[in-house]
Amino acid sequence: MQYHKFVxxxxxxxxxxxxxxxxxxxxxxxxxxxxxxxxxxxEANVSHNNDTKPQEHQDSNNSHNDxxxxxxxxxxxxxxxxxxxxxxxxxxxxxxxxxxxxxxDRSEEHGGSQDQGKxxxxxxxxxxxxxxxxxxxxxxxxxxxxxGDQDGxxxxxxxxxxxxxNNGNCKGHNPPQKNPGGCDVNGSTGDKNGRPCDPGKNxxxxxxxxxxxxxxxxxxxxxxxxxxxxxKPKDKENEKSKDENSTNISIVINVNNQINNQQSTQQMxxxxxxxxxxxxxxxxxxxLALVLIIIGISSFIVGSFFLFRKAFNKVFSRGYQSYLYLxxx
Amino acid sequence: MKRxxxxxxxxxxxxxxxxFLLVRYQSLSLPLSxxxxxxxxxxxxxxxxxxxxxSIPNSKINAQIAAGxxxxxxxxxxxxxxxxxxxxxKLGEGGxxxxxxxxxxxxxxxxxxxxxxxxxxxxxxNGKMYNYSVYSIEYIKPYQTDMxxxxxxxxxxxxTCDGWFDENRLVVKAKIII
Numbered sequence: 001m002q003y004h005k006f007v008x009x010x011x012x013x014x015x016x017x018x019x020x021x022x023x024x025x026x027x028x029x030x031x032x033x034x035x036x037x038x039x040x041x042x043e044a045n046v047s048h049n050n051d052t053k054p055q056e057h058q059d060s061n062n063s064h065n066d067x068x069x070x071x072x073x074x075x076x077x078x079x080x081x082x083x084x085x086x087x088x089x090x091x092x093x094x095x096x097x098x099x100x101x102x103x104x105d106r107s108e109e110h111g112g113s114q115d116q117g118k119x120x121x122x123x124x125x126x127x128x129x130x131x132x133x134x135x136x137x138x139x140x141x142x143x144x145x146x147x148g149d150q151d152g153x154x155x156x157x158x159x160x161x162x163x164x165x166n167n168g169n170c171k172g173h174n175p176p177q178k179n180p181g182g183c184d185v186n187g188s189t190g191d192k193n194g195r196p197c198d199p200g201k202n203x204x205x206x207x208x209x210x211x212x213x214x215x216x217x218x219x220x221x222x223x224x225x226x227x228x229x230x231x232k233p234k235d236k237e238n239e240k241s242k243d244e245n246s247t248n249i250s251i252v253i254n255v256n257n258q259i260n261n262q263q264s265t266q267q268m269x270x271x272x273x274x275x276x277x278x279x280x281x282x283x284x285x286x287x288l289a290l291v292l293i294i295i296g297i298s299s300f301i302v303g304s305f306f307l308f309r310k311a312f313n314k315v316f317s318r319g320y321q322s323y324l325y326l327x328x329x
Numbered sequence: 330m331k332r333x334x335x336x337x338x339x340x341x342x343x344x345x346x347x348x349f350l351l352v353r354y355q356s357l358s359l360p361l362s363x364x365x366x367x368x369x370x371x372x373x374x375x376x377x378x379x380x381x382x383x384s385i386p387n388s389k390i391n392a393q394i395a396a397g398x399x400x401x402x403x404x405x406x407x408x409x410x411x412x413x414x415x416x417x418x419k420l421g422e423g424g425x426x427x428x429x430x431x432x433x434x435x436x437x438x439x440x441x442x443x444x445x446x447x448x449x450x451x452x453x454x455n456g457k458m459y460n461y462s463v464y465s466i467e468y469i470k471p472y473q474t475d476m477x478x479x480x481x482x483x484x485x486x487x488x489t490c491d492g493w494f495d496e497n498r499l500v501v502k503a504k505i506i507i
Binding site: 307 | 330332333334335336337338339340341342343344345346347348349350351353354357358397398399404406416429430431432433437469471472473474477488489490491492493494495498
């Protein structure tokens, strides 16, 4: 009776091991797919770094950040649109996967700003649901690729794929676009010199400049050559700031070059190997298969033996009883 | 009667699973062709040649080398040869030469016994020997392919499997001794 318990326990353990092993073996192939997914944003990153204008990095105000984000997001959108079939939804937190085309990891929220924005708008609809139910642009909804990194921010959140919240478009969060030297769409900011716009004249300024036109004063005045003056303290300060800006530009360029060099090294690596995973040089699968086959054969033999013995005993005892019956008769 | 039938059924199931895993194991890698076995020994271009044999005296590793690589989505593997990645650096070229092999006694089974400072000797088709000194031993995941690259010149990188279910890779890096 005891051997049945041992055999049952052993078989359960072996079955669990045989189920778990393929899962662990498939881990490498899953990572392979993951790497393939990541390679696309990296390419976008290269183009982004090359396209970055130094002037953009001089500014530190909010409009610059908004423009930069929208620039990154446009690239991200185009990358997603072109590769929408190759992405695989992630369901676990994945810090450092750098899915965003800028190369910056948005998984970690260093600023600790927590969830922001309450808008329930959904400008891009269900097109980026990726397995979610609906309303992926709304805070705490389930759209987007990266299910493990949804931060609940509406607009430009910190989630690294910028998917779950407004798809990174930040629609409705950008300041109104000003026309340099003219009145804006709403006629609220006045012309370049601060003169109020006249709503009754198609948002024209007092000088008659329509929306979008350069300032009338400058337009009508002929350009005058001003005599060169000695640099004032303000100019010196400006020169200093220019120097600082130029050093900042060089730093930014160096950083971009370093990023590009790292990427080229990674590309060289993949070219050298030609594979995204290293060779499986072990024999664990072979050993496991052998063990299973040996146990299976043993189990089959033992079961057959006892089955045969039982059947034999039954037949033999019947025969013996019939013999006794005949003998007595 | 019931128990015996259960035993027989379980036995048949285990045999089937074992056979499936065996087929899967066979399909994971490509066997080494005869031409590949000979190519490593004969390949020598302009004084640069592929490694022909490897020896690590402290780990008692002595193996012949054949041309392996990644073909048709699979790694080439062989029971008797250590394998050289043809797209990696050639000996005398100044690059990084990459070798890999099964975790077996006569191949890289003893690679885990290697320690920093150990001597690795590679021989080429011209009979020239290259001596390397181990400077790095790492355990990485299979997908960390960038870890087997190095920016140092004249290096050799060896890797093989490690772990209960081959879930890790043992990577040994060595630089040339001038």
